[in-house]
Structure formats: C-alpha cells, structure tokens
Amino acid sequence: MEMVQNHDPNTPLEYQSETGRLNILGFWVFLGAEIALFGTLFATYFALMYRTGNGPTPGELFEIKGVMIETFLLLTSSFTCGIAVHEMRRHNKKGLMIWMIITLLLGLGFIGFEVSEFISYVHEGATLKTSAFWSGLFVLVGTHGAHVSVGILWVSAVLIQVARRGLVPATAKKVFITSLYWHFLDVVWIFIFTGVYLTRMVISHG
Amino acid sequence: MASHSESRFPWKHLVGFIFSIVLTLIALWVGLYSGFSTKMIITFIVILAILQAIIQLFMFMHVTESENGKWQTGTMLYAAFIAVAIVAGTIWVMSFGMGYMDHKDMKDMKGHDKMEMKHDDSGNMDNMDMN
Numbered sequence: 001m002e003m004v005q006n007h008d009p010n011t012p013l014e015y016q017s018e019t020g021r022l023n024i025l026g027f028w029v030f031l032g033a034e035i036a037l038f039g040t041l042f043a044t045y046f047a048l049m050y051r052t053g054n055g056p057t058p059g060e061l062f063e064i065k066g067v068m069i070e071t072f073l074l075l076t077s078s079f080t081c082g083i084a085v086h087e088m089r090r091h092n093k094k095g096l097m098i099w100m101i102i103t104l105l106l107g108l109g110f111i112g113f114e115v116s117e118f119i120s121y122v123h124e125g126a127t128l129k130t131s132a133f134w135s136g137l138f139v140l141v142g143t144h145g146a147h148v149s150v151g152i153l154w155v156s157a158v159l160i161q162v163a164r165r166g167l168v169p170a171t172a173k174k175v176f177i178t179s180l181y182w183h184f185l186d187v188v189w190i191f192i193f194t195g196v197y198l199t200r201m202v203i204s205h206g
Numbered sequence: 207m208a209s210h211s212e213s214r215f216p217w218k219h220l221v222g223f224i225f226s227i228v229l230t231l232i233a234l235w236v237g238l239y240s241g242f243s244t245k246m247i248i249t250f251i252v253i254l255a256i257l258q259a260i261i262q263l264f265m266f267m268h269v270t271e272s273e274n275g276k277w278q279t280g281t282m283l284y285a286a287f288i289a290v291a292i293v294a295g296t297i298w299v300m301s302f303g304m305g306y307m308d309h310k311d312m313k314d315m316k317g318h319d320k321m322e323m324k325h326d327d328s329g330n331m332d333n334m335d336m337n
Binding site: 180 | 214216219220222223230233234237244247251254255258259262263265266267269272274278281282284285286288289290292293295296297300301
C-alpha cells in the first residue's frame with residue numbers, strides 16, 4: 001500500500017499518490033523516447049522517399065479517401081478519450097467506461113482501415129521488399145499501427161481493472177497514462193498524414 | 207498542483223476537437239486544391255501539423271498540469287528538438303547535392319551520375335534513379 005498523503009480533495013485521483021505522480025512523470029519521459037523513435041523512422045522514410053526502384057510509386061497507390069477516414073477516426077478517438085478522462089475526474093465511472101469503449105471501437109476501425117489499405121498495396125505489388133520506399137513506408141506506418149493495436153489491448157486491460165476495483169488512485173493513474181499514450185499516437189498520426197500522404201500527393205500533383 | 211477546475215461540460219476538449227478537425231481540413235485543402243508552390247504547401251502543412259500537436263498537448267494531455275508540469279513540458283521540448291535534429295539533419299545530409307524535391311536539379315543530377323559512372327563501377331548508381 002502507498003502512504004496516505006494529506007491531499008486536497010480537489011486533486012484528481014491519479015495525482016493523489018506519490019506513485020501516481022511519479023508514474024505519470026515517468027510516462028512523459030517515455031513519450032520523449034517515443035518521439036525520438038518515430039523521428040528516426042520519419043528520417044528514414046524521407047531519406048528513401050524517391051527510391052521506388054522498379055516497384056509501384058506511391059502516387060499510383062495512395063488514396064486520399066481511406067487516409068482521410070483513418071485520420072478522422074483517430075482524431076475523434078482522441079477526443080472521446082479526452083472526454084473519458086474528463087468523466088473520470090468527475091468520479092463518473094460509468095461515463096469513463098462508455099467513452100473509453102467508444103475510443104476503443106474507433107481505434108479498431110482505424111486498424112481495420114489500415115490493414116485493408118496495406119492488403120491493397122500488397123495486391124498492387126508493393127510489399128516490404130519491393131523497394132526502399134515501400135520498406136520505409138511499411139516500417140513507419142506499421143510501427144504506428146502496432147502501437148495503436150497495443151494501445152487497444154492495454155486500454156482494455158485497464159478497463160477490466162477499473163470494472164473490478166473501481167475508481168481508486170491506482171486505477172485512475174493507469175487510465176490517465178493510457179490516455180496520454182492514446183493522444184500521443186494521434187499526434188504521430190497527424191505527422192504521418194501530413195509528412196507521408198499529403199506531402200506525397202502534393203509532389204505528385206505539382 | 208492542478209486544481210480541479212474542470213467544469214461540468216468539457217469545453218476544452220470540444221474546442222480542441224473542433225480545432226483539430228478544422229486544421230486537418232485546411233491542410234487537405236492547401237495540399238490538394240490551393241495551387242501554391244510545392245515548397246510553400248509543404249511549409250504550410252507542416253506548420254498546421256505542429257499546431258495540431260500543440261493542441262493535443264494542451265487541450266487533451268494537460269501537459270502543464272501537476273507539480274511536475276515544468277518537467278513534462280521540458281521533456282517534450284527536448285524530445286521535439288531531438289526529432290527535428292534527426293529528421294532535418296538526415297534530410298540535409300542524405301540530399302546533399304541532390305536538389306531534393308526539385309525536379310530540374312534532379313535531371314542535372316542524372317546527367318552527373320552518368321559522368322561519374324565512368325569512374326565508379328560500384329553498380330549502385332542504378333538505385334540513384336529518382337522517381
């Protein structure tokens with residue numbers, strides 16, 4: 001058990017224990033490392049951007065419609081995740097559960113669209129080993145997709161704990177940390193949307 | 207310490223959500239329909255993406271909240287610096303002398319490659335073909 005602190009009742013649950021505060025700070029440090037990881041993958045992608053070899057070019061295969069659907073699904077899921085934490089801070093366990101489950105469904109929708117996008121690339125003859133460009137793309141976008149998948153499993157596990165143990169400082173801290181993770185994935189996707197898909201379409205058009 | 211200032215209705219989240227949707231639509235319009243020069247479009251959409259990241263950090267992630275707010279903000283600034291250094295540094299180094307994103311220069315470069323092929327038989331030059 002954690003030491004009981006004398007705190008002001010207005011302090012959100014997740015910050016009430018020393019462990020909670022340190023875990024949240026530690027998670028921010030982890031997100032800093034994740035930014036460096038994705039920065040490296042973006043750098044690789046940009047360096048290999050024109051190395052399509054004899055394979056298909058992204059201009060032939062990228063489709064704005066699917067990418068926009070993925071973007072709006074993820075943006076909306078980030079919003080519903082924020083609402084879930086807002087409900088948690090009002091000590092509304094049911095509200096937290098409902099909004100988090102909506103978030104998970106939106107996340108699953110995102111993964112569904114991404115998987116079908118990847119499958120269609122492979123059908124068109126663009127696989128991980130087709131060219132340096134496609135390697136860079138699959139690794140960057142795939143790493144993000146893997147993060148979202150892990151996020152779905154992680155949030156589900158935390159929700160089960162909340163359902164069993166209720167809203168206490170220990171579970172609130174976990175919900176808050178998973179929400180940071182989820183918003184972070186949305187930030188990364190915005191840069192993938194901008195730097196990978198939109199930029200490429202601008203170059204193909206121009 | 208973060209005071210419990212959340213009101214009943216999550217205005218901050220709603221405003222953040224509307225902003226992120228609007229910024230995405232502006233980026234889409236600028237990217238596909240504005241007809242600006244490629245360099246200008248890319249500069250503009252990257253600025254929009256950074257704005258969106260800032261909205262997520264402040265409206266949704268409450269980055270400045272808690273007694274550790276300064277450390278959290280500092281970590282994010284440091285990480286952003288690392289990311290910019292890696293990405294910009296890589297593009298700069300890898301595109302050195304290649305006229306990145308400039309098709310005129312690329313043609314010149316192809317001619318340049320042929321000249322170099324005479325001296326260099328490494329066979330890597332085929333891969334240099336852009337597009």
